[in-house]
Amino acid sequence: MTGSENEKTPQKFSQKDYHHPAAAWGAAFSVGRVLVEQGAIVDGVRAIFKMNHENSGFDCPGCAWPDDRKGLRMDICENGIKHVTWEMTKKRTDREFFSRHTVTELLGWSDFELENQGRLTEPMVYNATTDHYEPIAWSAAFELIGRHLRSLSSPNRASFYTSGRLSNEATFLYQLFAREYGTNNLPDCSNMCHEASGRALAASIGTGKGTVDLVDWQTADAIFVMGVNAATNTPRMLSALADGVKEHNLKIVHINPLIEVAATTAITPHEILDMVTFRATPTSSLNLQPRIGGDMAIMRGIAKYLFEKFETDKSSLNMDFIEKYTSGFEEYRAACDATSWEEIERQSALSADQIKAAGEIYRQAPAAIISWCLGVSQQEYGVDTIREIVNVLLLRGNIGRPGAGPCPIRGHSNVQGNRTCGIHHAPPESWLSKMDAACGIKSPRQHGLDTVRTIEAMHSGEVEVFFGMGGNFASATPDRDRTFEALRNCKLTVHVSTKLNRSHVVHGKEALILPCLGRTEIDQQAAGPQAVSVEDSMSMVHLSVGMNEPASPHLLSELAIIAGMARSTLPQSPTPWEQYTGNYDLVRDKMAEALSGFENFNERVRKPLGFRLSQAARELDFETPSKRANFSTATLPDTLPPPGKLIMSTMRSHDQFNTTVYSDNDRYRGVKGLRTLLLMNEADMKERGLEQFDLIDITSFAKDGSTRSVKDFRAVKYNIPRGCASGYMPELNVLCPIGDFSAQSDQPMMKQVLIEVIGHK
Numbered sequence: 059m060t061g062s063e064n065e066k067t068p069q070k071f072s073q074k075d076y077h078h079p080a081a082a083w084g085a086a087f088s089v090g091r092v093l094v095e096q097g098a099i100v101d102g103v104r105a106i107f108k109m110n111h112e113n114s115g116f117d118c119p120g121c122a123w124p125d126d127r128k129g130l131r132m133d134i135c136e137n138g139i140k141h142v143t144w145e146m147t148k149k150r151t152d153r154e155f156f157s158r159h160t161v162t163e164l165l166g167w168s169d170f171e172l173e174n175q176g177r178l179t180e181p182m183v184y185n186a187t188t189d190h191y192e193p194i195a196w197s198a199a200f201e202l203i204g205r206h207l208r209s210l211s212s213p214n215r216a217s218f219y220t221s222g223r224l225s226n227e228a229t230f231l232y233q234l235f236a237r238e239y240g241t242n243n244l245p246d247c248s249n250m251c252h253e254a255s256g257r258a259l260a261a262s263i264g265t266g267k268g269t270v271d272l273v274d275w276q277t278a279d280a281i282f283v284m285g286v287n288a289a290t291n292t293p294r295m296l297s298a299l300a301d302g303v304k305e306h307n308l309k310i311v312h313i314n315p316l317i318e319v320a321a322t323t324a325i326t327p328h329e330i331l332d333m334v335t336f337r338a339t340p341t342s343s344l345n346l347q348p349r350i351g352g353d354m355a356i357m358r359g360i361a362k363y364l365f366e367k368f369e370t371d372k373s374s375l376n377m378d379f380i381e382k383y384t385s386g387f388e389e390y391r392a393a394c395d396a397t398s399w400e401e402i403e404r405q406s407a408l409s410a411d412q413i414k415a416a417g418e419i420y421r422q423a424p425a426a427i428i429s430w431c432l433g434v435s436q437q438e439y440g441v442d443t444i445r446e447i448v449n450v451l452l453l454r455g456n457i458g459r460p461g462a463g464p465c466p467i468r469g470h471s472n473v474q475g476n477r478t479c480g481i482h483h484a485p486p487e488s489w490l491s492k493m494d495a496a497c498g499i500k501s502p503r504q505h506g507l508d509t510v511r512t513i514e515a516m517h518s519g520e521v522e523v524f525f526g527m528g529g530n531f532a533s534a535t536p537d538r539d540r541t542f543e544a545l546r547n548c549k550l551t552v553h554v555s556t557k558l559n560r561s562h563v564v565h566g567k568e569a570l571i572l573p574c575l576g577r578t579e580i581d582q583q584a585a586g587p588q589a590v591s592v593e594d595s596m597s598m599v600h601l602s603v604g605m606n607e608p609a610s611p612h613l614l615s616e617l618a619i620i621a622g623m624a625r626s627t628l629p630q631s632p633t634p635w636e637q638y639t640g641n642y643d644l645v646r647d648k649m650a651e652a653l654s655g656f657e658n659f660n661e662r663v664r665k666p667l668g669f670r671l672s673q674a675a676r677e678l679d680f681e682t683p684s685k686r687a688n689f690s691t692a693t694l695p696d697t698l699p700p701p702g703k704l705i706m707s708t709m710r711s712h713d714q715f716n717t718t719v720y721s722d723n724d725r726y727r728g729v730k731g732l733r734t735l736l737l738m739n740e741a742d743m744k745e746r747g748l749e750q751f752d753l754i755d756i757t758s759f760a761k762d763g764s765t766r767s768v769k770d771f772r773a774v775k776y777n778i779p780r781g782c783a784s785g786y787m788p789e790l791n792v793l794c795p796i797g798d799f800s801a802q803s804d805q806p807m808m809k810q811v812l813i814e815v816i817g818h819k
């Protein structure tokens with residue numbers, strides 16, 4: 059890949075550090091611009107007052123931040139409006155569009171240009187002779203899928219991928235179909251993002267989820283925010299932070315190689331008085347800028363500091379909690395003693411004093427939350443790092459009480475619900491047997507393939523049919539060229555989508571695009587307009603009800619598409635697919651039988667804000683083999699790059715949601731008109747003879763010795779620690795080696811890639 063593809067002539071891009079509060083007027087003007095650009099002023103304003111409203115509104119298709127408890131009229135953010143207006147656009151990608159453009163031509167378009175064509179309007183099938191997508195009837199599309207799936211020598215030669223937007227009800231039917239068909243090949247975006255969080259939390263406290271909720275965020279005395287670009291990827295967090303500072307002097311520590319705007323000040327737009335008086339609230343008490351991979355060292359340092367303070371102040375550790383609820387304390391103490399401050403400083407690139415300052419903020423806080431996102435989980439030692447976070451929480455009993463606990467931040471609106479409702483390639487026996495008993499099927503017990511292994515299986519021909527439920531697999535995954543080859547190696551690729559994207563133009567021998575209803579659209583079924591549910595980062599399950607007429611009369615709901623495929627593939631299936639499609643309450647009744655925690659689902663989900671899934675760990679009942687919360691004692695790994703090399707992390711810009719790119723700008727990082735860039739430390743640039751915006755070639759080095767390169771990117775001087783660099787996904791996913799996945803989480807290491815940078819004129 060070369061940078062010149064979507065690069066404007068040099069003077070047309072720029073970078074100037076951003077010194078304004080997060081959100082504030084910048085966000086307000088941006089929302090105005092987006093509404094105008096998408097021609098959705100009226101619908102957009104209607105959406106602003108409907109979005110994220112308990113039981114009468116639709117759930118934002120963006121991140122998974124929970125809905126406000128204070129009855130906020132405008133419970134939205136700038137990026138939420140971008141996501142929604144992008145879906146509500148008046149633009150259409152219809153049969154005329156496809157008749158004008160060959161797939162080969164579309165392959166040369168940028169991700170922005172593809173999606174900016176607007177909403178898909180009817181099912182399309184790829185015609186290899188004409189190299190065009192052409193209309194196909196739904197019945198014929200289902201027949202084509204059914205024929206392929208029935209023709210496979212084994213159900214495990216098919217794969218059913220999910221992106222984190224799929225509702226709980228559609229998720230449940232999707233996994234039910236895959237398992238009735240005979241496979242656990244259910245990879246999902248979580249395999250690339252949150253596997254580390256689930257595995258670490260399960261090992262430490264017996265649950266795969268965080269234990270706090272929004273009320274805890276509003277009552278905590280200290281909140282640590284690790285590896286999160288909150289103002290872009292979960293913007294409503296800013297309200298919780300700013301309100302906490304204003305209402306009860308909340309202490310906030312941001313830990314991130316980049317000082318993102320949420321780690322400065324913010325004005326939350328619904329605070330009209332603050333807006334008109336430009337009164338910004340500081341949303342950080344302390345910023346720590348470790349090198350990439352230095353998070354575990356910081357947590358180990360904070361623990362070490364607590365042990366040292368305990369010698370003189372016994373309140374530094376909650377020994378009552380430790381003795382009553384934990385195991386492994388002495389072993390962990392020994393591990394901390396064995397870790398020197400020199401090694402902690404080396405691995406974190408911070409001074410002991412900086413870490414002790416964070417430790418003191420933590421020690422002084424009666425109740426504290428530690429939150430994290432991909433900046434931590436997409437690391438090689440993500441599981442050990444998250445277990446170290448839990449260690450620190452256990453030392454002061456910060457779990458299972460108000461204002462305290464671990465909180466992984468989910469970047470996709472229902473990624474947590476997907477896992478809860480069955481999207482898991484390696485489901486526990488207890489989950490399968492309960493689901494089988496409720497649904498009258500016999501699920502396969504052989505574990506399926508996760509995302510990385512699905513790519514390899516498609517590449518080797520072991521998997522011949524790929525079904526993508528939402529998302530943009532071709533762009534979201536690592537090792538772009540290998541993924542492209544893998545998808546092209548399939549007999550059939552099918553994508554259920556709302557808009558055209560790269561996965562449609564990187565396709566199998568046969569290919570289908572199946573357009574579905576959006577989250578904002580009315581889902582009319584036999585029993586009337588239907589609601590679906592989602593589960594947010596804090597285990598709250600609530601309803602989402604569309605409000606707009608569908609973008610086309612030919613769209614089907616995700617549930618109807620799954621049912622159509624299922625009936626075509628399994629004509630004798632005893633599962634009442636058609637009834638389920640006609641009335642989603644029937645699906646929820648079945649989920650109430652099949653899933654723990656969903657009892658009386660239909661009744662409870664209709665309560666204002668829905669209900670919180672119960673969680674044993676939140677009640678200090680740890681479902682671990684020891685029946686206690688377990689300290690972990692992992693050795694601090696050496697994550698420093700060899701001389702001359704850098705560690706690169708991929709990231710999203712502010713004008714982007716996952717692989718959906720809204721523009722080439724990144725307001726909060728001061729970037730205009732450029733995506734083919736690499737943020738670098740000034741001294742690292744000097745060392746390589748680089749000036750601002752010099753052209754560079756970037757090469758990555760995989761553990762198996764293979765290399766991957768991109769050319770003609772631009773070096774951009776930025777406040778980032780020595781030895782570290784950052785650039786945008788999906789453009790830099792091509793550098794992420796498929797084989798370099800974490801042995802702890804099986805996640806591809808999208809934020810820990812060994813690279814070399816060479817400049818050229």
Ligand code: SF4
Binds near residue numbers: 118135138295
């Ligand atoms: S914070 Fe997340 S869920 Fe909320 S409106 Fe913004 S993008 Fe949507």
